[in-house]
Amino acid sequence: GAVVSQHPSRVICKSGTSVKIECRSLDFQATTMFWYRQFPKQSLMLMATSNEGSKATYEQGVEKDKFLINHASLTLSTLTVTSAHPEDSSFYICSARPARTSYEQYFGPGTRLTVT
Amino acid sequence: QQQVKQSPQSLIVQKGGISIINCAYENTAFDYFPWYQQFPGKGPALLIAIRPDVSEKKEGRFTISFNKSAKQFSLHIMDSQPGDSATYFCAASPSGNTPLVFGKGTRLSVIA
Numbered sequence: 142g143a144v145v146s147q148h149p150s151r152v153i154c155k156s157g158t159s160v161k162i163e164c165r166s167l168d169f170q171a172t173t174m175f176w177y178r179q180f181p182k183q184s185l186m187l188m189a190t191s192n193e194g195s196k197a198t199y200e201q202g203v204e205k206d207k208f209l210i211n212h213a214s215l216t217l218s219t220l221t222v223t224s225a226h227p228e229d230s231s232f233y234i235c236s237a238r239p240a241r242t243s244y245e246q247y248f249g250p251g252t253r254l255t256v257t
Numbered sequence: 258q259q260q261v262k263q264s265p266q267s268l269i270v271q272k273g274g275i276s277i278i279n280c281a282y283e284n285t286a287f288d289y290f291p292w293y294q295q296f297p298g299k300g301p302a303l304l305i306a307i308r309p310d311v312s313e314k315k316e317g318r319f320t321i322s323f324n325k326s327a328k329q330f331s332l333h334i335m336d337s338q339p340g341d342s343a344t345y346f347c348a349a350s351p352s353g354n355t356p357l358v359f360g361k362g363t364r365l366s367v368i369a
Contacts, residue, residue: 147300173354184346184361185301192354234300243353244289244308248300 142168145237147249154225154256162220162252164235170215171237175246176208179232191218215240225256261349263360270367276334278363280347283328287349290323291357292332295344304345305332337367 144167154160164174172193177185189210191197197210207229209221218237222229234251238244262281270276280290291306307314307321307330314321320333334341344364348357 143303145300175356182364184359187356190356232298236300238354244350245303245306246291246357247303248293251298251300253298 143239143245143247144168145235145247145249147235147252149252150250151253152255154254156226156256157224159221159223160225160254162222162233162235162254164218164220164237164249166216166237166239166247169237169239169241171218172215172240173238174212174218175236175238176210176218176220177234177236179234179251181232185234188220222254225254227256230254230256261347261358261360263347263363265363266361267364268366270334270337270365272337272339272367272369274337274367276337276341276365276367277331278345278347278365279329279331280349280360281327281329282349282358284349284351284358285328286351287358288352289350290321290330291348292319292321293346293348295346295362301346334365337365339367339369341365342367 146165148163174191176188188203189197189199191212193212199205212218236246236248292304293301294304295301318335323330344362346362347360350357
């Protein structure tokens with residue numbers, strides 16, 4: 142149990158285009174999902190906290206107009222990178238917290254974004 | 258106040274040995290302490306977690322030791338195997354719907 146999927150696993154896009162990444166909790170409902178960014182050999186950097194049915198809470202320094210987050214259901218959250226630039230290239234990982242607990246957090250497999 | 262300090266940054270252990278990774282925190286509101294294992298190109302996987310009401314938790318070869326007074330917790334991997342070679346992250350959070358605070362990670366290499 143507690144499986145989180147992400148789609149796509151890898152995406153290459155041209156500078157200036159937008160990319161949408163999906164995060165799904167497959168076998169549980171998640172009232173809260175989190176989006177992280179990870180650079181090579183570094184720790185996870187929290188970008189935003191997403192609660193179902195409400196606006197996401199963004200961490201300081203994260204542009205909310207550039208990284209659009211939608212948590213439309215208890216099993217799906219999406220991250221859209223708008224007008225992507227090469228500096229947005231990174232490993233994006235989502236995680237989901239089951240509605241039954243206020244502690245555990247399960248991560249997806251990540252999405253490698255490359256902007257050319 | 259929000260930091261979780263993790264050490265060592267990297268660790269090399271012989272096959273069959275014990276791997277020990279340590280974390281320290283300052284925020285006394287933290288009451289959930291998980292460890293995650295991450296392989297290259299993959300998302301972190303929840304390995305084991307502890308709450309402050311116990312001082313130790315064991316799951317298979319993995320043990321968390323927790324010292325509330327010292328505000329420290331550690332991960333012990335017994336009989337370390339080459340397949341354990343990965344990056345390990347400690348984390349902490351207070352109760353409620355708040356994000357985890359992660360340590361910087363430890364790259365473990367288990368050599369035969």
